[in-house]
Amino acid sequence: xxxxxxxxxxxxxxxxxxTALENLPITDSYKPLYWQSLYQTKICYGKDHFPFxxxxxxxENNYQKGSCINAEKLYLQECLTFEICSYDLNDxxxxxxxxxxxxxxxxxx
Numbered sequence: 001x002x003x004x005x006x007x008x009x010x011x012x013x014x015x016x017x018x019t020a021l022e023n024l025p026i027t028d029s030y031k032p033l034y035w036q037s038l039y040q041t042k043i044c045y046g047k048d049h050f051p052f053x054x055x056x057x058x059x060e061n062n063y064q065k066g067s068c069i070n071a072e073k074l075y076l077q078e079c080l081t082f083e084i085c086s087y088d089l090n091d092x093x094x095x096x097x098x099x100x101x102x103x104x105x106x107x108x109x
Contacts, residue, residue: 002079008109022100025087029079032071039063
């Protein structure tokens with residue numbers, strides 16, 4: 001779920017805490033894939049940087065932080081994940097979600 005929090009006085013950490021108090025099963029979004037050490041070190045198999053050594057220097061990809069600001073902005077500032085498959089949610093539980101978000105909105109926005 002994407003949230004536009006700028007100007008609200010709330011950041012993603014506070015929103016996560018508040019949703020936890022309301023028993024909403026919401027967690028951090030997925031970290032950008034290229035932040036994993038495999039991409040940062042460009043070593044997958046062996047010491048020769050395979051498969052990254054197959055690229056020519058001209059076509060070398062940049063996997064450093066800041067190389068995809070949109071993905072990073074989503075992860076750091078705007079996106080939380082609702083792990084719907086991790087819970088047994090029936091209709092009555094799902095009907096409570098908008099009520100909980102309305103409560104959060106009234107209190108913090």
